[in-house]
Amino acid sequence: MKKSIIILMAITLILGVSVSMFAAGSGEKQAAPAGKITLLFMPGVADPFYTTMEKGVRAKAAEMGVDVVVAEYPKSWGPEAQVPILEATAAQGKFDAIILAPTSNDALIAPLKKLYDKGIEIMTVDTFLGDGDYSKPSNYSFPLSYIGSDNELGGKMMAEHLAKLVGEKGKVFCEATNPDASSVAGRVKGFKAGIAQFPEMELVGVEWCLDVQQKAQEQTLAALQKNKDIVGIFGTNVYSAQGSYQAVVNAGLTGAVKIASWDATTDLIGALKKGQVDLVLAQKPGEMGALGVEWTVKFLRDKTIKVPKKVIPGFEFFTKANVDDPNMQQFIYQ
16 A cells, blocks of 8 residues: 555656656746745936835835845936846846836837846836837837836926916926937827917927936026026926926025926925925825835736726826825825
């Protein structure tokens, strides 16, 4: 009886090994074992938005039992700063997926496709490749998804809010950052469309500070000097918003020129409390990071799962009326 049991166990073991070897050599992609997944998070630039996103990435990774490596933060925005860090970090370890904010619609396609072809899944957050439509066949359709704001809608909403602040008439100015960043391009496009809804309003200019706050301040001051009857300014991200409101403060025009700022940094929230800024749009970077991890890990653990090609968290708007509301504090970038 004992011999029969031993023989049966041996046969079972042999069959198990054979099936395992066959599966491994079948050429099919095998899901990564639970708890063995390693992700690389590649931020766009060193700023409060991405440090807040990192917190969301780390929290969700810990919750799902996966490892995450955070790449060095680029000191400036653009592929020339991001790509070398991305490639050097990716070469240092075995990563199952990369979660990143591409710093160019087009220039990141080739380096990311190269990593994807090596078996690393790509998830884009905050910004996207190409036109962001990964559902159609193209040379940039390989990422799992785009998880980020509807920036065009946000730009349009900011125009509408700013119009109400200025009585739906007068000249307005837009201080932007990088024309080849999908997020910013969408905000500017939406803002232009929003202002065009108001017959008595005019957009007198759009400037690009390339994520340099001092440059944003100088460009805004120049716009104020050229058009002394500007009544409102839209700053499209952290640096453009902080630079533009500082220019208005320095020009002694606080209150006379309404400021609508994108990104809820502690600096901008503080300026709102002081009356130096009139409206602050908060994106949800922590949620973007968490969703990026969640969908990536779900896919790595089950390759049959259908990942939505776009996941769009909403916005929150800070005003002087709600800035001290305890329920709003979670939306301030940390």
